[in-house]
Amino acid sequence: MTREGPDCLWTAGLEPPVTKESLSELDLNRIISDARLRHDLNFEHEIMFRPNTFGTRGTRKKRDEDQYFEALTFEFDFYIQLQGSPPSPSVRPRLNPTAATRRTALPPNAPRRVRRMISSIRDVVKTLVPAARWQTVDGQFDVDLRMQELEHGICDIAGLIEWLGNLLLCSCSPMRDPLVKAMIAKTQQAIMARDARQLVNAIKDLFGVLETMKLDVANHQIRYLRLYLLEDSIQYEQSQILDRMAAGWPISHERRWFEAGYEQPETEDSFLMFKESLVNLVVSHTGSFPVTFTGDYDRLYALQHDFRLCHYHAACVVAFRSTLQRLGYSRPLSFGSQVQCMQNIWAVITGLGQSFAFEPHTEIVLQIVTEAFHVCNILALPDSRTLFHTTLSFEQALSATGVVHKRVWDELARIVHLEVGAIFDMTPLEILNRYDPGPSMPGEDRTKELSLDALAKRTAHVIVLHWRVWAPLLYNQPGAEAEAAAEATKVTPEEEMAERRAQRGSHSSVKTSKPIVTPGHGSSHRSKTASISSGSDISQLSGYSHIEDSAQDGSGFQYRRSWT
Numbered sequence: 001m002t003r004e005g006p007d008c009l010w011t012a013g014l015e016p017p018v019t020k021e022s023l024s025e026l027d028l029n030r031i032i033s034d035a036r037l038r039h040d041l042n043f044e045h046e047i048m049f050r051p052n053t054f055g056t057r058g059t060r061k062k063r064d065e066d067q068y069f070e071a072l073t074f075e076f077d078f079y080i081q082l083q084g085s086p087p088s089p090s091v092r093p094r095l096n097p098t099a100a101t102r103r104t105a106l107p108p109n110a111p112r113r114v115r116r117m118i119s120s121i122r123d124v125v126k127t128l129v130p131a132a133r134w135q136t137v138d139g140q141f142d143v144d145l146r147m148q149e150l151e152h153g154i155c156d157i158a159g160l161i162e163w164l165g166n167l168l169l170c171s172c173s174p175m176r177d178p179l180v181k182a183m184i185a186k187t188q189q190a191i192m193a194r195d196a197r198q199l200v201n202a203i204k205d206l207f208g209v210l211e212t213m214k215l216d217v218a219n220h221q222i223r224y225l226r227l228y229l230l231e232d233s234i235q236y237e238q239s240q241i242l243d244r245m246a247a248g249w250p251i252s253h254e255r256r257w258f259e260a261g262y263e264q265p266e267t268e269d270s271f272l273m274f275k276e277s278l279v280n281l282v283v284s285h286t287g288s289f290p291v292t293f294t295g296d297y298d299r300l301y302a303l304q305h306d307f308r309l310c311h312y313h314a315a316c317v318v319a320f321r322s323t324l325q326r327l328g329y330s331r332p333l334s335f336g337s338q339v340q341c342m343q344n345i346w347a348v349i350t351g352l353g354q355s356f357a358f359e360p361h362t363e364i365v366l367q368i369v370t371e372a373f374h375v376c377n378i379l380a381l382p383d384s385r386t387l388f389h390t391t392l393s394f395e396q397a398l399s400a401t402g403v404v405h406k407r408v409w410d411e412l413a414r415i416v417h418l419e420v421g422a423i424f425d426m427t428p429l430e431i432l433n434r435y436d437p438g439p440s441m442p443g444e445d446r447t448k449e450l451s452l453d454a455l456a457k458r459t460a461h462v463i464v465l466h467w468r469v470w471a472p473l474l475y476n477q478p479g480a481e482a483e484a485a486a487e488a489t490k491v492t493p494e495e496e497m498a499e500r501r502a503q504r505g506s507h508s509s510v511k512t513s514k515p516i517v518t519p520g521h522g523s524s525h526r527s528k529t530a531s532i533s534s535g536s537d538i539s540q541l542s543g544y545s546h547i548e549d550s551a552q553d554g555s556g557f558q559y560r561r562s563w564t
Contacts, residue, residue, distance in 0.1 A: 009071050009111070012064075015116055016120045017207060019123070031225075035240050035295070038229050042233055044432075068113070069200050073196050073197050078106045082151065118143050125167070137167075146160075161202070168213065183205040183206050227429065257277065270476055274471075278463050282303045282412075292470055296462055303455065312349075314407070324376070341374075345368055348367045351363075366387065435458070
């Protein structure tokens with residue numbers, strides 16, 4: 001088959017970048033059933049969805065969108081020709097100079113996208129407006145009728161977009177009004193100028209508005225339901241685990257990590273074993289974490305990284321004091337002077353950026369010696385002997401088997417013990433309100449997190465919540481009994497499974513003893529937050545995805561957290 005016209009007509013996707021299916025990840029039933037999201041709600045006050053535009057997926061998504069809208073531009077240019085207008089200046093140079101000026105100029109075998117685009121806009125809009133308006137939307141976006149109008153050159157595109165914009169203005173958050181109005185104005189300008197590229201840019205803005213509105217609705221639903229999701233989080237996670245056990249997941253061996261990591265295995269206090277073993281996991285574990293921590297992988301890696309930073313900071317202090325001692329400085333150093341010196345050293349560490357590693361960098365050693373010379377009022381440049389001594393002292397302090405590492409480890413374990421005792425009897429919401437963690441991803445501002453106190457609080461938070469989920473299923477059972485329980489669960493009769501599902505209520509739906517009432521679009525057509533579509537039947541919900549796992553490359557959306 002001969003391919004006429006530009007390559008994008010043949011290679012670009014047929015579906016628009018925003019469809020009802022692509023936005024289904026933000027549906028309420030998906031949010032309710034997203035185990036990872038419900039787990040993360042225990043650790044973050046403000047979780048918000050946003051488009052997943054990062055990494056290889058984001059690059060691929062941007063490329064596909066550009067190709068799609070490029071192909072759509074050529075299609076609309078031919079429809080504009082049918083209205084008696086020459087091709088728009090932005091497209092004319094790319095057209096075949098021998099192409100006809102009528103509809104036949106479009107390659108007859110080339111895929112068409114406008115029909116699917118109209119259908120997708122209709123379907124997405126219906127998820128954002130009250131059900132009472134669906135019939136009107138169907139009438140305005142009658143695909144067959146609109147295609148006939150386009151082919152005969154009588155479609156009022158500007159009027160259709162203006163009608164849709166006014167409908168969206170009645171349903172979206174007021175903060176989105178400028179986006180909608182700008183989209184309407186751009187469409188009108190494009191039609192007046194007979195410019196297909198400008199028209200497609202307006203349609204691109206329309207898809208952006210629809211996606212933003214859907215995100216607003218999803219974020220509003222999370223805020224509205226977060227108390228219910230928090231209160232039910234432990235039971236929901238346990239129900240998910242029980243379902244996996246019933247499907248044959250053997251979990252008895254997943255307790256070996258904490259038995260092996262405890263120094264006194266003969267103890268009968270399984271929580272003490274678990275608490276100490278998890279601190280050991282944070283401090284000294286290498287490789288992958290046990291699968292029971294799937295929902296906390298990113299948190300544990302961040303805790304490990306921050307513990308090493310705390311150890312590195314303590315090693316800097318030791319090397320600094322050792323250098324002062326070598327220089328003959330015997331007077332006590334004031335707290336303010338020491339803080340200022342360490343801030344200057346830490347500024348060098350931060351400046352290393354991605355090149356930073358947990359080793360005695362030359363730049364950091366030089367800064368430690370410089371600060372020591374400043375305290376001792378030495379005006380000369382640092383000499384090689386002092387630099388060598390400081391480097392040696394720094395290396396010894398950084399050793400994982402050294403005294404400094406053991407001291408930091410013991411102090412972390414002590415604070416964790418106190419913090420766990422303080423929050424053990426709190427509800428998930430009370431624990432969340434107690435902690436207000438700052439960012440802790442590499443490369444972000446870590447000033448709030450770089451302390452053993454903050455590290456111990458985050459560790460205690462993971463310990464208590466993980467224990468509440470897994471203790472009755474795994475850790476409170478001896479190894480042999482756990483294996484027997486898993487085997488027994490695997491062959492549980494259907495009657496017992498039905499009884500267990502009835503006991504846990506609506507973990508696959510939102511029918512609970514605490515009825516959830518969410519504001520529909522019919523209650524108020526203008527509110528300061530996006531309303532929940534009345535098309536979502538909250539009484540018939542079942543099941544969404546995540547930033548590191550579920551919404552990584554397999555999902556179009558991710559939710560933002562302040563710390564991981």
